[in-house]
Amino acid sequence: MLLLLPFLLSVAGCEDAMDRWLAGSLGAHEGTVTVDGIGAPATIRRDAMGVPLIEAGSLPDLAFAQGYSHAADRLAQMNGLRMVARGRLAEMAGGDLLPVDRFMRALQLERCADNLLAGARPETRRFLQHYADGVNAWMHAHRDHLPLDFRLSGYHPDPWQPVDSASVVCVLSFGLAFNLREELAALVMLSRVTPGQLAWLLPVYPDEPPLFAEAGKLAGLRFAGLPELVDAVADVADLAEELLPVVTAASNNWAVAPRRTVGNASVLANDTHLPIALPSLWNLVHLRAEGLDVAGFSVAGMPGVVGGYNGDVAWGMTMVMGDNQDLFLEQLRETADGAEYLHEGAWRAVRTRTETIRVRDADPVTVEYRSTHHGVLLNDVLPESAIHEIIPERVGTTYGIALQWAGYEEDTTLDALLAMNGASSAADALHIAREIRAMPLNLVVADRDHIGWQVTGRFPQRRSGRGLFPSPGWTSRYDWNGLVPAAEHPAEFDPERGWIGTANHRTTGADHPSPLSASWYYPERAQRIAQLLDAGTRHSWQTSQGMQTDQYSLYADHFAGLLGDPAFRGLLESAILDLEPDQAARANEALRVLEDWDGALGADSRAGLVVNALLESLGRNLFLDELGPEDHPAWQAFLHAGKYSYGAQADHLFARGDESPFWDDIETPEKETRPEILARSLAGAIDILERSMGSSRDTWSWGDRHQYHWRTDASIMAEKLGGLAGLAMGLLDSYVNRGPFPAGGDHTTLNTTAYPIGAGEAAWMIPAVRMIVDFSLEEPLRIANSTGQSGNPASPHYDDAIPGFLAGNYRSMPFRPGNINRTYTRRLTLQPRIMTNN
Numbered sequence: 001m002l003l004l005l006p007f008l009l010s011v012a013g014c015e016d017a018m019d020r021w022l023a024g025s026l027g028a029h030e031g032t033v034t035v036d037g038i039g040a041p042a043t044i045r046r047d048a049m050g051v052p053l054i055e056a057g058s059l060p061d062l063a064f065a066q067g068y069s070h071a072a073d074r075l076a077q078m079n080g081l082r083m084v085a086r087g088r089l090a091e092m093a094g095g096d097l098l099p100v101d102r103f104m105r106a107l108q109l110e111r112c113a114d115n116l117l118a119g120a121r122p123e124t125r126r127f128l129q130h131y132a133d134g135v136n137a138w139m140h141a142h143r144d145h146l147p148l149d150f151r152l153s154g155y156h157p158d159p160w161q162p163v164d165s166a167s168v169v170c171v172l173s174f175g176l177a178f179n180l181r182e183e184l185a186a187l188v189m190l191s192r193v194t195p196g197q198l199a200w201l202l203p204v205y206p207d208e209p210p211l212f213a214e215a216g217k218l219a220g221l222r223f224a225g226l227p228e229l230v231d232a233v234a235d236v237a238d239l240a241e242e243l244l245p246v247v248t249a250a251s252n253n254w255a256v257a258p259r260r261t262v263g264n265a266s267v268l269a270n271d272t273h274l275p276i277a278l279p280s281l282w283n284l285v286h287l288r289a290e291g292l293d294v295a296g297f298s299v300a301g302m303p304g305v306v307g308g309y310n311g312d313v314a315w316g317m318t319m320v321m322g323d324n325q326d327l328f329l330e331q332l333r334e335t336a337d338g339a340e341y342l343h344e345g346a347w348r349a350v351r352t353r354t355e356t357i358r359v360r361d362a363d364p365v366t367v368e369y370r371s372t373h374h375g376v377l378l379n380d381v382l383p384e385s386a387i388h389e390i391i392p393e394r395v396g397t398t399y400g401i402a403l404q405w406a407g408y409e410e411d412t413t414l415d416a417l418l419a420m421n422g423a424s425s426a427a428d429a430l431h432i433a434r435e436i437r438a439m440p441l442n443l444v445v446a447d448r449d450h451i452g453w454q455v456t457g458r459f460p461q462r463r464s465g466r467g468l469f470p471s472p473g474w475t476s477r478y479d480w481n482g483l484v485p486a487a488e489h490p491a492e493f494d495p496e497r498g499w500i501g502t503a504n505h506r507t508t509g510a511d512h513p514s515p516l517s518a519s520w521y522y523p524e525r526a527q528r529i530a531q532l533l534d535a536g537t538r539h540s541w542q543t544s545q546g547m548q549t550d551q552y553s554l555y556a557d558h559f560a561g562l563l564g565d566p567a568f569r570g571l572l573e574s575a576i577l578d579l580e581p582d583q584a585a586r587a588n589e590a591l592r593v594l595e596d597w598d599g600a601l602g603a604d605s606r607a608g609l610v611v612n613a614l615l616e617s618l619g620r621n622l623f624l625d626e627l628g629p630e631d632h633p634a635w636q637a638f639l640h641a642g643k644y645s646y647g648a649q650a651d652h653l654f655a656r657g658d659e660s661p662f663w664d665d666i667e668t669p670e671k672e673t674r675p676e677i678l679a680r681s682l683a684g685a686i687d688i689l690e691r692s693m694g695s696s697r698d699t700w701s702w703g704d705r706h707q708y709h710w711r712t713d714a715s716i717m718a719e720k721l722g723g724l725a726g727l728a729m730g731l732l733d734s735y736v737n738r739g740p741f742p743a744g745g746d747h748t749t750l751n752t753t754a755y756p757i758g759a760g761e762a763a764w765m766i767p768a769v770r771m772i773v774d775f776s777l778e779e780p781l782r783i784a785n786s787t788g789q790s791g792n793p794a795s796p797h798y799d800d801a802i803p804g805f806l807a808g809n810y811r812s813m814p815f816r817p818g819n820i821n822r823t824y825t826r827r828l829t830l831q832p833r834i835m836t837n838n
Contacts, residue, residue, distance in 0.1 A: 015735055018732075018735050018793070018794065019794045021151075021794075022147065022148055022151070022792065022793070022794035023794060024142070024144075024145030025142060025145045025146055025147045025148070025151075025792060025794065026072075026790075026792060026794060026795055027072045027138065027141075027142060028828055029044075029046050029050070029826045029828055030826045030827060030828055031828060031829070032828075032829040032831050033141065033828065033829070033830060033831065034831045034832070034833050035068070035137040035141070035830050035831070035832065035833065036137060036832075036833050036834075037064060037130075037133035037134070037136075037137055037832075038061050038064045038065070038133075038134070038137075038830055038832045039058060039060060039061050039832060040056070040057050040058065040061055040832060041057075041829055041830065041831050041832065042054065042055065042056035042057070042061045042062065042064065042065040042829070042830045043055050043056075043065075043827055043828065043829050043830070044065055044068070044069050044827075044828045044830070045824035045825075045826060045827045045828075046824060046825075046826045046828075047823045047824050047825070047826075048825075049788070049789060049797060049800055049801060049811065050073075050788065050789035050790060050795070050796070050797030050800075051284045051285070051286070051789055051811075051813070052069050052073075052285055052286070052789075052824075053286040053288070053820065053823075053824045054066055054069060054285065054286065054287050054288070055288045055289065056288075056289040057289065057290065058289060058290055059127065059289050059290060059292065060126070060127065060130040061130070061289070062287055062288075062289035062292070063127050063128075063130035063131040063134065063303045064130045064131065064133050064134035064137070064830070065134060065830055066131060066134065066285065066287060066298075066303050066304075067130070067131040067132060067133065067134025067135040067136075067137075067138075067160070067303065068134035068135070068137055068138045068830060069134075069285070070134075070135065070283065070298070070300040070301065071134070071135045071138035071139060071160075072138055073283055073300065073789055073790050073791060073792075074279065074283055074300035074301075074790070074791045075135075075138070075139065075146070075147055075150075075157070075300075075791075076147050076148070076149040076150065076714075076791055076792075077279060077300050077301075077791045078135075078160075078168070078300040078301035079157045080149075080713060081167070081168045081171055081300075081301050082160075082164040082167045082168060082301065084100075084104060084171055085104065085109045085110070085113065085167035085168065085170055085171040086104070086105075086109070086110055086167060087100075087101040087102070087103075087104035087105035087109075087110075087355075087357065088101065088357075088358070089101055089104075090357055090358065090359045090360065090365075091155075091357075091358035091359060091360055092153055092155040092360060093153055093155075093360065093717075094359065094360045094361060094362070095359050095360075095361075095362055097717075098357065098359060098365060099381070101357050102357070102367055102380075102381045103381040105355050105357070105367065105369070106369055106376045106378060106380065106381045106403075107174060107376070107403075107405070108376065108408070109167060109170045109171060109174060109407075110167070111408055112166075112167075112170035112173070112174075112407045112408055112438075113163050113164075113166035113167040113169070113170045114163065114166075115408055115409060115410045115411075116166040116169060116170065116410075116411070116413055116414055116438060117162060117163050117166045117414070118410050119409075119410035119411045119412055119413070119414070120166075120412070120414040120415055121412075121415050124414050124415050124418060125162055127303060127418065128162035128165050128166075128303065128414070129162050131160075131162075131165065131303040132159070132160040132161055132162055132164070132165070135159075135160035136159045136160055139157065139159070139160070143156070147791070147792050148732075148736070148792065148793060148794075149714050152714075153360075155360075164301065165301055165302045165303070165414075166414065167301075168299060168301035168302050169302060169413065169414065169417070169438060169439070170407065170438070172299070172439065173407055173438045173439045173440075174405070174407060176250075176319055176320075176322070176439055176440055176441070176457075177322065177323075177324050177325045177405065177406075177407070177440065178321050178322060178323045178324075178325065178517055178519045178644070178645070179323050179325065179467070179468065179517070179518070179519040179644070179645070180325045180327070180403065181640065181641060181644055182202055182468065182519055182641050182644065182645065183325075183326070183327040183468075183469060183470050184327070184637070185202070185637035185638065185640060185641035186198055186201075186202060186215075186218075186468075186469045186470065186641075187218075187327075187401075187470060188633050188634055188636075188637035189201060189627060189634045189637055189638060190218060190221075191633070191634055192626055192627050192632070192634040193626055193627070193634075194219075195215040195216055195217075195218045195219045195469075196212060196215065196216075196219075196661075197626065197661060197662070198215045198218070198469070199211050199212045199214070199215040200648065200652075200656075200660050200661065200662060201623065201638060201641075201648050202468060202469075202519075202641060202645075202648070203646055203647075203648055203651040203655075203656075204468070204518050204519075204520065204646070205506050205510070205520050205523065205646060206523060206646075206651065206654070206655040207510065207655075208510050211466060211468055211469075211518065214465055214466050214468050214469050214518070215469055217465060217469060217470070217471055217472060217478065218469060218470065221329070221472075250272055250273045250274055250318065250319040250504065250765070251270065251271060251272040251273050251316075251317065251318035251319060251502075251503070251504065252269075252270070252271050252273070252318060252501070252502070252503045252525060252529065252547075252548070252750055252752075252767075253268070253269060253270040253271075253316045253317065253318050253442065253444045253501065253502055253503075254268070254269050254444065254499060254500060254501035254502075254529055254533060254544070254547075255267070255268040255269075255444050255445070255446040255451035255452075255453075255499065255500045255501075256268075256451070256498065256499045256533065256539045256544075257450075257451050257494060257498040257499060258448070258449055259498060260498040260499065260533075260538060260539055261538055261539045261540060261774075261776065262538045262539065262540040262776070263540065263774065263775070263776020263777070264776065265448045265449070265774070265775035265776035266314075266446040266447065266448055266449065266450065266451055266775050267446070267539050267540060267541060267543075267544055267772070267773070267774045267775070267776075268314040268315070268316060268444065268445070268446040268451070268772070268773045269316070269544040269547065269548060269770075269771065269772045269773075270307055270316025270317065270318075270444070270770075270771045271548050271750075271752075271767040271769065271770040271771070272297075272307070272316075272317070272318070272767065272768050272769055273752045273754070273765050273766065273767055273768065274765065274766070274768040275764060275765055276708060276709070276710060276711075276763055276764060276765070276766045276786075277710070277711075277712075277713065277768070277787075278710035278711060278712050278736070278737065278738060278787050278791075278799070279787045279788065279790070279791040279798070280768045280769065280785055280786045280787040281299060281768055282297040282298070282299070282306075282768055282769040282785055282786075283297065283298050283299065283300050283789065284296070284297055284298070284769075284783060284785055284789060284813070285297075285298045285305065286813055287304070287305065287421070291422070292310070292421060292422055293310060293311050293815065294308055294309070294310035294311075294421045294422070295308050295309060295310075295781055295813040295815070296308015296309060296771060296781070296783065296813075297769050297771065297783070297785070300791075302417070303418070304417065304418045304420075304421045305420075305421050306417070307771060308421075308771070308781070309773045309780060309781045309813075310421060310422065310423065311815060312423070312424055312425065312447055312448075313423040313424070313425060313426060313428070313429050313445060313446070313447050314445065314446050314447075314773035314775075314780070314781075315420060315423070315429055315433075315443060315444065315445045315446075316443075316444055316771060317441040317442060317443050317444070318441070318442040318444075318502045318503060318504055319440070319441070319442070319504050320440040320441060320442050320455055320456075320457060320504075320507075320516055320517070321440075321504050321516070321517045321519055321520055321521060321645065322440030322455075322457050322459055322516045322517050323459075323466075323467045323468075323516070323517040323518060323519055324405060324406040324407070324440060324457065324458055324459055324460060325403065325404070325405045325406075326374075326403075326404045326460070326462075326467050326470075326471060326478075326480075327378075327401055327402065327403060327404075327470040327471070328372070328374040328375070328401075328402045328404065328470065328471050328472070328473030328478070329399050329400070329401060329402075329470055329471070329472055329473055329474075330342070330372050330374070330377065330399060330400035330401070330402050330473040330474070331399060331400075331473075331474050332350070332399065332400050333347065337349070338350065338352070339370060341372045341400065341473070341474075342474040343372075343373070343473065343474055343475075343476070344474070344475065344476055348372070348373070350370045350371065350372060350377075351370065351371045351372070352368055352369065352370050352371075353368070353369050353371070354366055354367065354368050354369070355367050355369065367380070368380065370400075371402070372400070372402045372473065374402040374403075374404045374473055374479075375402045375403045375404040375405065376402065376403055377400040377401065377402050378400075378401045378402070378403055379400050379401060400473075401470070402473060404460075404480065406458040406459070406460055406483060407438065407458075409437065409438075409458065411435070411437040411438060412435045412437070413435070413436050413437050413438035413439065415435065416432050416433065416435035416436045417436060419432045419435075420432055420433070423445070425447050425450070426445045426446055426447040426449075426450040426451060426452045426493070427450065427452070427493070429443075429445040429447075429452070430443075430445060430452045430454045430491065430493065433445070433454040433456055434454060434456070434486050434487075434489070435486075436456040436457070437456065437457065437458050437486065438457070438458070439456060439457055440455070440456060440457030440458070440459070440516075441455070441456045441457060442455060442502035442507065443455075443456055444500055444501075444502065446773065446775070447775070448775040450493065450494055451493075451494060451495075451499070451500055452491070452492060452493040452494070452500070453490075453491060453492045453493075453500045453502065454489065454490075454491045455489040455490045455491065455507070455516065456489070457489075458483050458484075459483060459484040459489075459514065459516055460480040460481075460482075460483060460484070461480065461481045461482050461483060461484055461514070462478060462479075462480060462481070463476065463477060463478060463479055463480070463481050464477050464478055465477075465478045466515065466518040467517075467518060468518035468519065484514045488513075488514050490507060490508050490512075490516075497534075499533045499534075501526065501529040501530065501533060502526070503521070503525035503526040503529055503750075504520065504521035504525070504526075505520055505521060505522075505523045505525070505526035506520045506523070519644070519645040519646075520645060520646055521645055521646060522646050522647070522650065522747060522748060523646070524553065524554040524555065524748035524749075525748065525749070525750055525752070527554055528550065528552065528554055528748075528749075528750055529547070529750065531554075532547055532550070540774060540776075541772045541773075541774035541777065541782060544772045544774075545772060545782075545808070545810065547750055548750060548751065548767065548770050548772070548808075549750075549751050549808040550749060550750040550751055551600060551601045551602050551744045551745045551749045551750075551751050552599045552600060552601065552749065552750075553599055553601045553608075553611070553745075553746065553748045553749050554599070554748060555599075555611055555650075555748055556597050556598065556599030556607075557599070558653075558654045559594045559595075559597065559611075561654075562653070562654065563591075563594065563595060568675065571673070571675040572591075572675040572678060572679060574675070575673070575675040575676045575678070575679035576588060576591070576679045576682070576683075578676075578679075579679060579680070579683060583680075583683040584683070586682070586683040586685075586686035586687065587679050587680075587682035587683040587686075588682075589686055590610050590614065590682040590683070590685050590686050591682055593606060593607050593610045594607070594610065594611070594614075597611070601702065601744055601745055601746060601748075601749055602702070602703075602744040602745075603701060603702055603703025603706070603742035603743060603744040604701045604702070604703060604744075605701065605702045605744065606697070606700050606701060606702070607702075608701075608702030608706070608744070608746065609689055609693070609700055609701070609702050609705060610685055610686075610689070611746075612702075612706070612746060612755075612757070612761065613684075613685035613686075613688040613689050614681055614682060614684075614685040615649045615650065615653075615757050615758075616685070616688060616757055616758045617680075617681040617682075617684030617685045617687070617688055618649050618652070618653060618677070618678070618681040618684075619639075619642075619648075619649045619757060619758045620681075620684065620758070621665070621677050621680050621681045621684065622648070622649070622652055622662045622663070622677060623635075623638060623648065623662060625665050625666045625667050626662065626666060639756060639757070639758050639759045640756070640759075642756065642757055642758070643754075643756045643759075643764070647757060648662075649757060649758075653678070657674070658673070658674045663677055664677075665677070692705060693705065701742070702742075702743075702744060703742025703743055703744060704742065705761045706742070706743050706744075706746070706753065706755065706761045706762070706763060707739065707740035707741060707742055707743050707761075707762055707763060708739050708740060708741045708742075708743045708753070708762075708763050708766065708806070709737070709738075709739035709740040709741075709762055709763075710737060710738040710739050710787060710799075710802070711736075711737045711739075712736045712737060714736070715732070715733060715736055715737055735793055736793050738787075738799050738802060740762075741802075741806060743763045747765075751767065751808075752765060752766060752767060753765070753766055754766075766786060767786065768785075768786050769783065769784065769785050769786060770783065770784045770805075770810065771783045771784075772810065778816065779812050779813075779814045779815060779816065779819060780815075781812065781813045781815070782810040782811065782812055782813075783810060783811060783813055784801070784804060784805055784808075784809060784810045784811065785801045785805065786801065786802070786805045787799060787801055787802060787805075788800045788801045788802070789801070
């Protein structure tokens, strides 16, 4: 890095110079290259956006060519995914990332990957090996011209192996699981509130009461150090979270039956919502070989298509919000023979294992991990002394925090993920989907005549409780009693209503015998899907395009109902009159905006500013007096938990009436009412906007405060860790990052641009890819990625998809020969050095 600094200083701001420096890392898109490991020639044809059509005479050669293509487009990304999963970042980037490695190794994703690979059929393992051979062929050919991340770090990646592809699946699986962060937040908030109050802060769903009995598990627990310990664990988890590709409620999908479509054939749509990233998690591809013809979006590091269309079947997925992670509090003691933990009145030995972590430019570090029968003790992921302000030292406590996760089983997930690519019908796809056990998904499928939905994954059968809050581990009352049988997972096929749709909402009734979770996302997106699909119109790819870009917020309807109640409206107006004159004027200003709001939440919306400032203001007026001050871990934990699931601000405003104890300011002698708190919050919303936007209302728009800003993982991490890496990435900021651009929408709109309420307004979660399949069309598949095909900033395809994404445009991925030839005009042939039989 020291050797590179003078160069970076000289070229900072000069994109042409950087492009020339990195030119050799791009590889060829035309011509012929000779490679070892492929049996017969294969071609990678690319369109004007760099999206490949990969053709081979056999499936093994197809896997090889896709591995070669993925490495060419996304080597840094796929290496980053496996290094995160394996807890090997420190060997690449140095000791600053050692705490992340400690955390990730505590999760034992290596064990998850080994089990997935062991559970796969021999032909699947061979397919993964051919894919790895393709990745390695590209790395070998470009070993002296690697992409930017490797140039800056001086790191040379190890050869790719089949287990690395399994590791990518495991890191995605862990990111799809819920609700570890909420459970950590609950323990931190207990330093300021009672268990009874805690139940109000993490609501389940608008039609479900707070889970007082669930929170009651924590009543009477008093022990020194726990809140600080949990906050420290959460800080390290935050750091790791920056590197996890999926850590939040993600995606919309729907399928419409033929009798309700314009073309009398099914329509399927899917848009996956992920933290905004450059590059996007998704890499577009079309694959063709011996009976397989499939196109859609893939993940670099794993062969095949994750979601797409194969000429017969289309499929897409959303996050179930499935809770297959639980925290258990353990009573610990030290003895001459080692640590012990209490369970059912008996002291059991704590199991131990050691890991050696290599650290760049330093000696290896040996770490001891301790586990109970519930799982690994997260206490051990922290260093003995503080390394950085966001990575505090270990805090002593007599209690342990054990994590149990249903992610370590041998199963057929890898087989099923690849088999989906060749599904012959919607019914066949649903049958295959039931074998996807490692990943909790709402998988929606369609063929020309049928539609279906299947929940995948593993879900614990708890002896007692819902798993929303941590459980005492010294009793077996809350232990798991196996897993819910896959046959009991929710599913539908050709439902009477004529459509299926999921949006991270509660897809089953509150009384479902095997609840998937107690952590659902806001219901507004799912309600909007139902509203539009039931509107009476016949549907097509154009109506789905309109839905995916829809920026209507059902909060407008909620406000209309709230303010249209004469009794409540009278109390609110009276409360506004009791404010100081200037505050009353501000409250009335906000009230007028809400009354006039038509639900549109575009970038030019002034109502969007007021609505979202009101949620921030309301959160402060409701909860800060109990959880504050603002820098207190309890307040930060509350804000952080609200990023992931249905939040307490909206729940209190629209669903809870007057019964919550938080409708009161504990810093005043009198007890405030709900209208009084809302009146203050209306005025506070305008205060927030005046401070951040200025006093001139003519310049106020939602897009000025709410924006897209695409940033690379490397630049985010370097900024957090500082040092030479931070300096280097700071110099390269304009070269590797894009934005800001004005954004419309929010967490309630189908065109999602979610942000953490009360912790900034930048678009944090966006549709990473949009896909529509209309089976009535000559070319059914339309798709739009949120960033370019390449993860290399020297490539013209690094960011060329962003303008189309912002405009809501799609591109066709053709299947007919004539359209293919017109679309994919550049051809790279992979020529075997020696012809072999696969």
